[in-house]
Structures are given as structure tokens and as C-alpha cells.
Amino acid sequence: MAHRRIRKFNTKHTYPEQNLDNDLAQAVVTQGGKIVWLRGQCAQNLDDAVSIDSHDPVQQTHKVMQNMRQLIEEAGGKMEHLVKIVVYITDIRHREAVYRTMANTSKACIPFQRASWSRRWPDPSGWSKSTARQSFRTEHRSERKVSP
Numbered sequence: 001m002a003h004r005r006i007r008k009f010n011t012k013h014t015y016p017e018q019n020l021d022n023d024l025a026q027a028v029v030t031q032g033g034k035i036v037w038l039r040g041q042c043a044q045n046l047d048d049a050v051s052i053d054s055h056d057p058v059q060q061t062h063k064v065m066q067n068m069r070q071l072i073e074e075a076g077g078k079m080e081h082l083v084k085i086v087v088y089i090t091d092i093r094h095r096e097a098v099y100r101t102m103a104n105t106s107k108a109c110i111p112f113q114r115a116s117w118s119r120r121w122p123d124p125s126g127w128s129k130s131t132a133r134q135s136f137r138t139e140h141r142s143e144r145k146v147s148p
């Protein structure tokens with residue numbers, strides 16, 4: 001079975017200021033529908049890629065978790081299936097608020113979590129201008145396994 005891609009997009013349209021032409025997806029279902037890989041999420045609407053108008057880490061994390069829930073459900077899973085999250089934070093002082101919001105939003109036991117701190121993203125131009133200007137951004141990658 002080929003991978004099933006959810007919410008496909010092309011970088012030519014998503015990042016018109018860059019010379020790119022790649023077909024990507026917000027989520028990919030592999031292994032016969034048993035594993036879902038989510039693309040890194042930030043505080044943007046899934047439908048139009050517009051960033052939310054907030055510099056608040058709680059609001060941004062809430063939006064990211066909302067996006068993850070929506071993608072996992074579109075793939076046929078539930079948040080309880082979530083296995084791993086990797087979080088990138090530009091200001092370590094927001095770590096507690098981010099993790100508290102993740103816990104309150106997911107209500108699931110996430111076996112593996114890792115936070116990385118970076119003062120600056122390697123290529124902030126790859127994100128929308130409003131996101132690149134924010135002092136805080138989260139990006140989550142997750143895997144989940146679906147019960148047979």
C-alpha cells in the first residue's frame with residue numbers, strides 16, 4: 001500500500017518567495033494505516049496557513065495541539081494514540097507554559113517528549129512572516145500507532 005497523504009500542498013504556492021516546487025503533506029499515513037507522521041506544526045490555520053495573531057506561548061501551543069488533534073483524527077486516530085512529540089522553543093522561559101498547555105490540551109499520556117531550545121530557527125524565511133517575527137514558536141512532530 002502506498003502512503004496516504006493528508007492535506008497535500010506544494011511549496012511553490014506555500015512559499016512563493018522561494019524557488020521551491022515540492023509536493024508535501026501535513027500528515028502521512030504509513031505501514032498499512034498503522035503509523036501517522038505529522039509535519040512540524042506551528043500556530044497557523046491548517047486551511048489557509050495564516051498564523052494566529054498572538055505572541056502568547058499558551059495560545060500558540062493551544063493552536064498547535066488543535067492542529068495535531070485535527071490531523072490525527074483526519075488520519076483515523078485519536079490523541080490517545082500519540083506516541084512522541086518533539087517541541088522546539090525559542091525562549092526557554094516559556095517551557096513550563098508550553099508543557100502545561102500540551103498536557104491540558106491532549107489529556108493523553110505521551111510516552112516520549114523532548115524539548116529543544118534554539119535562539120533562532122535555521123531558516124526563518126521558510127515560515128510565514130508573522131511566525132518568523134514571533135519570539136516564540138513551537139513545532140511538533142508526532143508519531144502515533146493505531147490499534148488493529
